[in-house]
Amino acid sequence: MPITSELRDDGIRVVTMEHPPVNALTVQGWFDVAAALDEASADMDTKVVLLRAEGRGFNAGVDIKEMQHTSGFDALIGANKGCYAAFKAVYECSVPVIAAVNGFCVGGGVGLVGNADCIVASDDAYFGVPEVNQGALGAATHMARLVPPHMLRTLYFTARTIKAVDLVQFGSVLETVPREELMDAALRVATDIASKDTRVIRAAKEALNGIDPVDVNKSYRFEQGFTFELNLAGVADELRDEFAGTEKAKGSK
Template sequence: MPITSELRPDGVRLVTMNAPPVNALTVQGWFDLATALDEAGRDLATKVVVLRAEGKGFNAGVDIKEMQHTTGFDALLGANRGCYAAFKAVYECAVPVVAAVNGFCVGGGVGLVGNADCIVASDDAYFGVPEVNQGALGAATHMARLVPQHMMRTLYFTARTIKAADLVQFGSVLEVVPRDRLDEAALEVAGEIAAKDGRVIRAAKAALNGIDPIDVNKSYRFEQGFTYELNLMGVSDELRDDFAGTNKGGKA
Protein backbone atom coordinates (compact mmCIF):
# COMPACT_ATOMS: atom_id res chain seq x y z
CA MET A 1 0.00 0.00 0.00
CA PRO A 2 1.42 3.42 -0.96
CA ILE A 3 -0.19 5.01 2.12
CA THR A 4 -0.36 3.35 5.53
CA SER A 5 -1.58 4.57 8.90
CA GLU A 6 -0.56 3.13 12.27
CA LEU A 7 -1.64 4.32 15.72
CA ARG A 8 0.89 3.83 18.49
CA PRO A 9 -0.16 3.24 22.13
CA ASP A 10 0.99 6.76 23.07
CA GLY A 11 -1.47 8.37 20.65
CA VAL A 12 1.12 9.16 17.98
CA ARG A 13 -0.14 8.09 14.56
CA LEU A 14 2.37 7.31 11.82
CA VAL A 15 1.15 8.06 8.31
CA THR A 16 3.69 6.69 5.86
CA MET A 17 4.16 7.18 2.12
CA ASN A 18 5.79 4.26 0.32
CA ALA A 19 5.46 4.52 -3.47
CA PRO A 20 8.72 3.40 -5.12
CA PRO A 21 10.86 4.48 -6.77
CA VAL A 22 10.63 8.12 -5.67
CA ASN A 23 7.32 8.53 -3.82
CA ALA A 24 5.77 10.38 -6.75
CA LEU A 25 2.11 9.79 -5.94
CA THR A 26 -0.57 8.84 -8.42
CA VAL A 27 -3.93 10.59 -8.40
CA GLN A 28 -5.32 7.85 -6.16
CA GLY A 29 -2.27 8.09 -3.92
CA TRP A 30 -2.93 11.76 -3.20
CA PHE A 31 -6.56 11.09 -2.36
CA ASP A 32 -5.57 8.12 -0.19
CA LEU A 33 -3.17 10.34 1.73
CA ALA A 34 -5.90 12.93 2.25
CA THR A 35 -8.25 10.22 3.51
CA ALA A 36 -5.65 8.88 5.95
CA LEU A 37 -5.06 12.34 7.41
CA ASP A 38 -8.76 13.15 7.62
CA GLU A 39 -9.43 9.87 9.41
CA ALA A 40 -6.54 10.49 11.78
CA GLY A 41 -7.99 13.83 12.81
CA ARG A 42 -11.44 12.34 13.41
CA ASP A 43 -10.05 9.58 15.62
CA LEU A 44 -9.97 10.98 19.16
CA ALA A 45 -7.32 8.40 20.09
CA THR A 46 -4.92 10.21 17.75
CA LYS A 47 -3.07 12.99 19.55
CA VAL A 48 -0.52 13.88 16.89
CA VAL A 49 0.42 12.68 13.40
CA VAL A 50 3.93 12.00 12.14
CA LEU A 51 3.94 12.20 8.33
CA ARG A 52 6.92 10.22 7.05
CA ALA A 53 8.14 8.25 4.05
CA GLU A 54 10.01 5.08 3.22
CA GLY A 55 12.64 5.00 0.49
CA LYS A 56 15.29 7.38 -0.70
CA GLY A 57 13.18 10.52 -0.55
CA PHE A 58 10.16 12.02 1.17
CA ASN A 59 8.07 12.97 -1.85
CA ALA A 60 8.71 13.80 -5.51
CA GLY A 61 5.32 15.32 -6.28
CA VAL A 62 2.82 13.96 -8.78
CA ASP A 63 3.39 10.97 -11.02
CA ILE A 64 4.02 12.76 -14.30
CA LYS A 65 4.16 9.54 -16.29
CA GLU A 66 0.62 8.71 -15.19
CA MET A 67 -0.44 12.12 -16.44
CA GLN A 68 1.31 11.74 -19.78
CA HIS A 69 -0.14 8.27 -20.36
CA THR A 70 -3.71 9.46 -19.82
CA THR A 71 -5.69 11.04 -22.64
CA GLY A 72 -7.59 14.25 -22.10
CA PHE A 73 -7.41 16.23 -18.89
CA ASP A 74 -8.65 13.62 -16.41
CA ALA A 75 -5.21 12.95 -14.92
CA LEU A 76 -4.41 16.66 -14.68
CA LEU A 77 -7.69 17.43 -12.98
CA GLY A 78 -7.26 14.42 -10.72
CA ALA A 79 -3.71 15.37 -9.73
CA ASN A 80 -4.66 18.97 -9.01
CA ARG A 81 -7.69 17.97 -6.96
CA GLY A 82 -5.76 15.21 -5.20
CA CYS A 83 -2.90 17.53 -4.24
CA TYR A 84 -5.37 20.15 -3.07
CA ALA A 85 -7.14 17.56 -0.92
CA ALA A 86 -3.90 16.22 0.58
CA PHE A 87 -2.40 19.64 1.36
CA LYS A 88 -5.72 20.75 2.85
CA ALA A 89 -5.90 17.56 4.94
CA VAL A 90 -2.48 18.28 6.46
CA TYR A 91 -3.40 21.85 7.27
CA GLU A 92 -6.87 21.07 8.59
CA CYS A 93 -5.98 17.88 10.43
CA ALA A 94 -7.54 18.31 13.87
CA VAL A 95 -4.25 17.44 15.54
CA PRO A 96 -0.71 18.71 14.90
CA VAL A 97 1.20 17.14 12.01
CA VAL A 98 4.94 16.60 12.38
CA ALA A 99 6.68 16.06 9.04
CA ALA A 100 9.74 13.80 9.09
CA VAL A 101 11.56 14.65 5.86
CA ASN A 102 14.26 12.45 4.35
CA GLY A 103 16.11 13.01 1.09
CA PHE A 104 14.26 14.98 -1.56
CA CYS A 105 11.10 16.93 -0.83
CA VAL A 106 10.02 18.64 -4.04
CA GLY A 107 6.85 19.89 -5.69
CA GLY A 108 3.94 18.26 -3.93
CA GLY A 109 6.24 17.32 -1.08
CA VAL A 110 6.70 21.00 -0.29
CA GLY A 111 2.93 21.38 -0.35
CA LEU A 112 2.67 18.76 2.38
CA VAL A 113 5.44 19.97 4.69
CA GLY A 114 4.62 23.64 4.15
CA ASN A 115 1.21 22.96 5.67
CA ALA A 116 2.60 20.83 8.51
CA ASP A 117 2.91 22.16 12.05
CA CYS A 118 6.48 21.05 12.69
CA ILE A 119 9.30 19.82 10.44
CA VAL A 120 12.19 17.57 11.37
CA ALA A 121 14.62 16.62 8.61
CA SER A 122 17.54 14.32 7.94
CA ASP A 123 20.92 15.76 7.05
CA ASP A 124 20.48 14.71 3.40
CA ALA A 125 17.10 16.42 3.02
CA TYR A 126 16.48 19.23 0.56
CA PHE A 127 13.43 21.13 -0.66
CA GLY A 128 12.42 22.62 -3.98
CA VAL A 129 9.59 23.58 -6.31
CA PRO A 130 10.64 22.59 -9.86
CA GLU A 131 7.19 23.19 -11.30
CA VAL A 132 8.38 25.71 -13.89
CA ASN A 133 10.51 22.98 -15.47
CA GLN A 134 7.40 20.91 -16.16
CA GLY A 135 5.06 23.68 -17.25
CA ALA A 136 3.11 23.82 -14.03
CA LEU A 137 2.71 26.19 -11.09
CA GLY A 138 1.90 25.55 -7.47
CA ALA A 139 3.29 25.13 -3.94
CA ALA A 140 4.65 28.69 -3.86
CA THR A 141 2.03 29.17 -1.17
CA HIS A 142 3.74 26.48 0.88
CA MET A 143 7.35 27.34 0.06
CA ALA A 144 6.57 30.85 1.31
CA ARG A 145 5.90 29.27 4.72
CA LEU A 146 9.42 27.81 4.73
CA VAL A 147 11.58 30.71 3.48
CA PRO A 148 11.39 34.51 3.24
CA GLN A 149 9.62 36.06 0.26
CA HIS A 150 12.62 36.89 -1.92
CA MET A 151 14.21 33.52 -1.30
CA MET A 152 10.93 31.84 -2.27
CA ARG A 153 10.79 33.79 -5.53
CA THR A 154 14.39 32.95 -6.39
CA LEU A 155 13.84 29.24 -5.70
CA TYR A 156 10.61 29.29 -7.68
CA PHE A 157 11.92 31.04 -10.80
CA THR A 158 15.20 29.08 -10.91
CA ALA A 159 13.86 25.69 -9.73
CA ARG A 160 16.82 25.54 -7.36
CA THR A 161 16.67 23.48 -4.19
CA ILE A 162 17.57 24.42 -0.63
CA LYS A 163 19.10 22.18 2.04
CA ALA A 164 17.21 21.39 5.22
CA ALA A 165 20.14 22.70 7.24
CA ASP A 166 19.66 26.13 5.62
CA LEU A 167 16.01 26.17 6.67
CA VAL A 168 16.90 25.88 10.34
CA GLN A 169 18.07 29.52 10.29
CA PHE A 170 14.61 30.57 9.11
CA GLY A 171 12.92 28.60 11.88
CA SER A 172 10.86 26.50 9.48
CA VAL A 173 12.81 23.29 10.15
CA LEU A 174 13.10 22.50 13.85
CA GLU A 175 16.21 20.37 13.63
CA VAL A 176 18.37 18.36 11.26
CA VAL A 177 19.58 14.94 12.35
CA PRO A 178 21.45 11.99 10.80
CA ARG A 179 19.24 9.90 8.53
CA ASP A 180 19.18 6.94 10.92
CA ARG A 181 17.88 9.18 13.72
CA LEU A 182 15.07 10.88 11.77
CA ASP A 183 12.20 8.75 13.05
CA GLU A 184 13.54 8.98 16.58
CA ALA A 185 13.74 12.77 16.42
CA ALA A 186 10.24 13.11 14.94
CA LEU A 187 8.79 10.77 17.53
CA GLU A 188 10.47 12.73 20.30
CA VAL A 189 8.74 15.95 19.27
CA ALA A 190 5.47 14.12 18.64
CA GLY A 191 5.74 12.51 22.08
CA GLU A 192 6.02 15.90 23.74
CA ILE A 193 2.81 16.99 22.03
CA ALA A 194 1.03 13.70 22.73
CA ALA A 195 1.78 14.10 26.44
CA LYS A 196 -0.42 17.21 26.59
CA ASP A 197 -4.17 17.19 27.11
CA GLY A 198 -5.57 16.24 23.71
CA ARG A 199 -8.56 18.54 24.10
CA VAL A 200 -6.29 21.53 24.57
CA ILE A 201 -4.04 20.59 21.66
CA ARG A 202 -7.00 20.18 19.30
CA ALA A 203 -8.31 23.58 20.38
CA ALA A 204 -4.86 25.08 19.91
CA LYS A 205 -4.60 23.68 16.37
CA ALA A 206 -7.95 25.23 15.45
CA ALA A 207 -6.99 28.54 17.07
CA LEU A 208 -3.65 28.78 15.27
CA ASN A 209 -5.28 28.03 11.92
CA GLY A 210 -7.86 30.67 12.67
CA ILE A 211 -5.27 33.42 13.15
CA ASP A 212 -3.16 32.46 10.12
CA PRO A 213 -2.68 35.58 7.95
CA ILE A 214 -2.91 33.59 4.70
CA ASP A 215 -5.72 31.26 3.63
CA VAL A 216 -3.47 28.52 2.28
CA ASN A 217 -6.31 26.63 0.63
CA LYS A 218 -7.52 29.58 -1.44
CA SER A 219 -3.96 30.70 -2.17
CA TYR A 220 -2.96 27.32 -3.57
CA ARG A 221 -6.19 27.04 -5.56
CA PHE A 222 -5.40 30.40 -7.16
CA GLU A 223 -1.98 29.09 -8.21
CA GLN A 224 -3.58 26.04 -9.80
CA GLY A 225 -5.58 28.25 -12.14
CA PHE A 226 -2.39 29.22 -13.95
CA THR A 227 -1.46 25.55 -14.27
CA TYR A 228 -4.76 24.98 -16.08
CA GLU A 229 -3.98 27.87 -18.44
CA LEU A 230 -0.53 26.49 -19.27
CA ASN A 231 -2.07 23.10 -20.02
CA LEU A 232 -4.69 24.58 -22.32
CA MET A 233 -1.92 26.41 -24.15
CA GLY A 234 -0.10 23.12 -24.72
CA VAL A 235 3.02 24.32 -22.89
CA SER A 236 2.73 21.80 -20.08
CA ASP A 237 2.41 18.74 -22.32
CA GLU A 238 5.48 19.77 -24.26
CA LEU A 239 7.63 20.19 -21.15
CA ARG A 240 6.27 17.09 -19.41
CA ASP A 241 6.98 14.99 -22.51
CA ASP A 242 10.58 16.18 -22.45
CA PHE A 243 10.83 15.47 -18.74
CA ALA A 244 9.21 12.04 -18.89
CA GLY A 245 11.53 11.02 -21.68
CA THR A 246 14.66 11.80 -19.70
CA ASN A 247 13.63 11.05 -16.10
CA LYS A 248 12.61 7.71 -14.67
CA GLY A 249 10.93 9.03 -11.53
CA GLY A 250 8.38 11.60 -12.51
CA LYS A 251 7.90 14.56 -10.26
CA ALA A 252 6.25 17.94 -10.24
Protein backbone atom coordinates in the same frame (compact mmCIF):
# COMPACT_ATOMS: atom_id res chain seq x y z
CA MET B 1 -0.48 0.03 -0.23
CA PRO B 2 1.51 3.21 -0.94
CA ILE B 3 -0.07 4.98 2.06
CA THR B 4 -0.35 3.32 5.46
CA SER B 5 -1.59 4.62 8.80
CA GLU B 6 -0.83 3.12 12.20
CA LEU B 7 -2.03 4.41 15.58
CA ARG B 8 0.42 3.71 18.38
CA ASP B 9 -0.60 3.07 21.98
CA ASP B 10 0.70 6.54 22.97
CA GLY B 11 -1.71 8.32 20.60
CA ILE B 12 0.87 9.03 17.89
CA ARG B 13 -0.49 8.12 14.46
CA VAL B 14 2.26 7.33 11.95
CA VAL B 15 1.27 7.92 8.32
CA THR B 16 3.82 6.50 5.89
CA MET B 17 4.20 7.08 2.15
CA GLU B 18 5.90 4.30 0.21
CA HIS B 19 5.56 4.41 -3.56
CA PRO B 20 8.83 3.37 -5.25
CA PRO B 21 11.00 4.41 -6.84
CA VAL B 22 10.79 8.07 -5.72
CA ASN B 23 7.46 8.49 -3.93
CA ALA B 24 5.92 10.42 -6.82
CA LEU B 25 2.29 9.84 -5.95
CA THR B 26 -0.46 8.85 -8.35
CA VAL B 27 -3.82 10.61 -8.29
CA GLN B 28 -5.16 7.90 -5.96
CA GLY B 29 -2.09 8.24 -3.75
CA TRP B 30 -2.82 11.90 -3.07
CA PHE B 31 -6.41 11.12 -2.15
CA ASP B 32 -5.17 8.32 0.11
CA VAL B 33 -2.95 10.79 1.98
CA ALA B 34 -5.97 13.05 2.44
CA ALA B 35 -8.07 10.12 3.70
CA ALA B 36 -5.39 9.13 6.23
CA LEU B 37 -5.22 12.68 7.64
CA ASP B 38 -9.01 13.00 7.71
CA GLU B 39 -9.17 9.72 9.63
CA ALA B 40 -6.70 11.12 12.15
CA SER B 41 -8.83 14.25 12.58
CA ALA B 42 -11.94 12.26 13.34
CA ASP B 43 -10.26 9.83 15.74
CA MET B 44 -10.15 11.26 19.26
CA ASP B 45 -7.54 8.65 20.21
CA THR B 46 -5.12 10.30 17.79
CA LYS B 47 -3.15 13.00 19.59
CA VAL B 48 -0.58 13.87 16.92
CA VAL B 49 0.30 12.72 13.39
CA LEU B 50 3.80 11.86 12.22
CA LEU B 51 3.96 12.03 8.42
CA ARG B 52 6.96 10.18 7.00
CA ALA B 53 8.17 8.19 4.02
CA GLU B 54 10.10 5.07 3.18
CA GLY B 55 12.67 4.97 0.41
CA ARG B 56 15.15 7.32 -1.21
CA GLY B 57 13.25 10.52 -0.45
CA PHE B 58 10.18 11.96 1.21
CA ASN B 59 8.16 12.90 -1.86
CA ALA B 60 8.83 13.71 -5.51
CA GLY B 61 5.46 15.29 -6.20
CA VAL B 62 2.99 14.19 -8.85
CA ASP B 63 3.52 11.07 -10.95
CA ILE B 64 4.30 12.76 -14.29
CA LYS B 65 4.31 9.43 -16.15
CA GLU B 66 0.74 8.70 -15.07
CA MET B 67 -0.29 12.11 -16.35
CA GLN B 68 1.42 11.66 -19.73
CA HIS B 69 0.00 8.18 -20.21
CA THR B 70 -3.58 9.34 -19.62
CA SER B 71 -5.56 10.87 -22.47
CA GLY B 72 -7.36 14.16 -22.07
CA PHE B 73 -7.23 16.18 -18.87
CA ASP B 74 -8.50 13.54 -16.42
CA ALA B 75 -5.11 12.89 -14.82
CA LEU B 76 -4.31 16.60 -14.60
CA ILE B 77 -7.65 17.39 -12.98
CA GLY B 78 -7.27 14.37 -10.70
CA ALA B 79 -3.77 15.39 -9.62
CA ASN B 80 -4.85 18.96 -8.95
CA LYS B 81 -7.84 17.83 -6.90
CA GLY B 82 -5.82 15.16 -5.13
CA CYS B 83 -3.01 17.52 -4.17
CA TYR B 84 -5.49 20.13 -3.02
CA ALA B 85 -7.26 17.54 -0.85
CA ALA B 86 -4.00 16.22 0.64
CA PHE B 87 -2.52 19.64 1.42
CA LYS B 88 -5.83 20.80 2.89
CA ALA B 89 -6.13 17.66 5.02
CA VAL B 90 -2.66 18.23 6.50
CA TYR B 91 -3.42 21.87 7.28
CA GLU B 92 -6.90 21.22 8.66
CA CYS B 93 -6.02 18.07 10.57
CA SER B 94 -7.46 18.56 14.04
CA VAL B 95 -4.19 17.55 15.67
CA PRO B 96 -0.65 18.77 14.95
CA VAL B 97 1.15 17.16 12.02
CA ILE B 98 4.90 16.57 12.26
CA ALA B 99 6.69 15.98 8.96
CA ALA B 100 9.78 13.77 9.13
CA VAL B 101 11.58 14.55 5.87
CA ASN B 102 14.25 12.28 4.44
CA GLY B 103 16.17 13.05 1.25
CA PHE B 104 14.34 14.96 -1.45
CA CYS B 105 11.11 16.85 -0.85
CA VAL B 106 10.02 18.54 -4.05
CA GLY B 107 6.84 19.74 -5.75
CA GLY B 108 3.86 18.25 -3.99
CA GLY B 109 6.11 17.17 -1.14
CA VAL B 110 6.61 20.85 -0.30
CA GLY B 111 2.83 21.24 -0.31
CA LEU B 112 2.52 18.58 2.39
CA VAL B 113 5.43 19.80 4.49
CA GLY B 114 4.62 23.49 4.13
CA ASN B 115 1.19 22.84 5.63
CA ALA B 116 2.56 20.73 8.48
CA ASP B 117 2.94 22.12 11.99
CA CYS B 118 6.50 20.99 12.64
CA ILE B 119 9.32 19.78 10.40
CA VAL B 120 12.20 17.55 11.38
CA ALA B 121 14.59 16.52 8.61
CA SER B 122 17.55 14.32 7.89
CA ASP B 123 20.76 16.22 7.30
CA ASP B 124 20.74 15.14 3.63
CA ALA B 125 17.20 16.46 3.05
CA TYR B 126 16.45 19.25 0.60
CA PHE B 127 13.38 21.11 -0.63
CA GLY B 128 12.39 22.58 -3.96
CA VAL B 129 9.52 23.53 -6.24
CA PRO B 130 10.64 22.67 -9.81
CA GLU B 131 7.16 23.22 -11.24
CA VAL B 132 8.32 25.73 -13.87
CA ASN B 133 10.42 22.99 -15.46
CA GLN B 134 7.25 20.98 -16.11
CA GLY B 135 5.08 23.87 -17.25
CA ALA B 136 3.07 24.02 -14.05
CA LEU B 137 2.65 26.29 -11.04
CA GLY B 138 1.78 25.50 -7.46
CA ALA B 139 3.16 25.01 -3.95
CA ALA B 140 4.58 28.54 -3.84
CA THR B 141 1.96 29.04 -1.13
CA HIS B 142 3.66 26.34 0.90
CA MET B 143 7.27 27.20 0.09
CA ALA B 144 6.44 30.70 1.35
CA ARG B 145 5.95 29.13 4.77
CA LEU B 146 9.50 27.76 4.67
CA VAL B 147 11.62 30.64 3.34
CA PRO B 148 11.58 34.48 3.22
CA PRO B 149 9.90 36.24 0.24
CA HIS B 150 12.94 36.94 -1.93
CA MET B 151 14.36 33.49 -1.33
CA LEU B 152 10.99 32.07 -2.40
CA ARG B 153 11.06 33.97 -5.69
CA THR B 154 14.63 32.95 -6.46
CA LEU B 155 13.92 29.28 -5.73
CA TYR B 156 10.68 29.36 -7.71
CA PHE B 157 11.99 31.08 -10.84
CA THR B 158 15.20 29.03 -10.98
CA ALA B 159 13.76 25.68 -9.80
CA ARG B 160 16.70 25.45 -7.42
CA THR B 161 16.57 23.48 -4.18
CA ILE B 162 17.51 24.47 -0.65
CA LYS B 163 19.04 22.21 2.01
CA ALA B 164 17.16 21.42 5.18
CA VAL B 165 20.17 22.49 7.23
CA ASP B 166 19.80 25.97 5.71
CA LEU B 167 16.14 26.15 6.70
CA VAL B 168 16.95 25.74 10.38
CA GLN B 169 18.14 29.36 10.45
CA PHE B 170 14.70 30.49 9.25
CA GLY B 171 12.96 28.44 11.94
CA SER B 172 10.87 26.48 9.44
CA VAL B 173 12.83 23.27 10.08
CA LEU B 174 13.15 22.48 13.79
CA GLU B 175 16.30 20.42 13.49
CA THR B 176 18.30 18.16 11.19
CA VAL B 177 19.75 14.82 12.24
CA PRO B 178 21.49 11.88 10.54
CA ARG B 179 18.98 9.90 8.49
CA GLU B 180 19.13 6.89 10.80
CA GLU B 181 18.10 9.13 13.71
CA LEU B 182 15.21 10.87 11.92
CA MET B 183 12.38 8.73 13.26
CA ASP B 184 13.62 9.03 16.84
CA ALA B 185 13.96 12.82 16.53
CA ALA B 186 10.44 13.17 15.13
CA LEU B 187 9.04 10.87 17.79
CA ARG B 188 10.58 12.99 20.53
CA VAL B 189 8.55 16.00 19.35
CA ALA B 190 5.45 13.87 18.81
CA THR B 191 5.74 12.36 22.29
CA ASP B 192 6.01 15.82 23.83
CA ILE B 193 2.81 16.92 22.08
CA ALA B 194 1.01 13.65 22.82
CA SER B 195 1.69 14.14 26.54
CA LYS B 196 -0.57 17.22 26.59
CA ASP B 197 -4.32 17.19 27.01
CA THR B 198 -5.55 16.46 23.48
CA ARG B 199 -8.62 18.67 23.98
CA VAL B 200 -6.36 21.66 24.54
CA ILE B 201 -4.04 20.76 21.66
CA ARG B 202 -6.96 20.39 19.25
CA ALA B 203 -8.29 23.78 20.33
CA ALA B 204 -4.80 25.27 19.92
CA LYS B 205 -4.50 23.87 16.38
CA GLU B 206 -7.82 25.42 15.39
CA ALA B 207 -6.87 28.73 17.01
CA LEU B 208 -3.49 28.92 15.27
CA ASN B 209 -5.08 28.17 11.90
CA GLY B 210 -7.62 30.87 12.59
CA ILE B 211 -4.98 33.58 13.03
CA ASP B 212 -2.90 32.63 9.98
CA PRO B 213 -2.46 35.72 7.76
CA VAL B 214 -2.81 33.70 4.54
CA ASP B 215 -5.65 31.35 3.61
CA VAL B 216 -3.46 28.53 2.30
CA ASN B 217 -6.34 26.64 0.71
CA LYS B 218 -7.57 29.60 -1.33
CA SER B 219 -4.02 30.70 -2.15
CA TYR B 220 -3.05 27.29 -3.55
CA ARG B 221 -6.29 27.03 -5.52
CA PHE B 222 -5.45 30.38 -7.14
CA GLU B 223 -2.06 29.01 -8.20
CA GLN B 224 -3.68 25.96 -9.76
CA GLY B 225 -5.63 28.17 -12.13
CA PHE B 226 -2.41 29.11 -13.90
CA THR B 227 -1.49 25.45 -14.24
CA PHE B 228 -4.76 24.92 -16.12
CA GLU B 229 -3.96 27.86 -18.40
CA LEU B 230 -0.51 26.46 -19.22
CA ASN B 231 -2.07 23.09 -20.01
CA LEU B 232 -4.72 24.56 -22.26
CA ALA B 233 -1.98 26.47 -24.09
CA GLY B 234 -0.08 23.21 -24.67
CA VAL B 235 3.02 24.43 -22.83
CA ALA B 236 2.75 21.96 -19.96
CA ASP B 237 2.33 18.91 -22.21
CA GLU B 238 5.41 19.83 -24.19
CA LEU B 239 7.59 20.24 -21.08
CA ARG B 240 6.21 17.13 -19.37
CA ASP B 241 6.96 15.07 -22.50
CA GLU B 242 10.53 16.36 -22.39
CA PHE B 243 10.79 15.45 -18.71
CA ALA B 244 9.34 11.96 -19.21
CA GLY B 245 11.72 11.37 -22.12
CA THR B 246 14.70 12.45 -20.07
CA GLU B 247 13.72 10.18 -17.20
CA LYS B 248 13.26 7.25 -19.60
CA ALA B 249 16.70 7.86 -21.08
CA LYS B 250 18.26 7.91 -17.59
CA GLY B 251 16.60 4.60 -16.79
CA SER B 252 17.97 2.93 -19.93
CA LYS B 253 21.59 3.71 -19.09
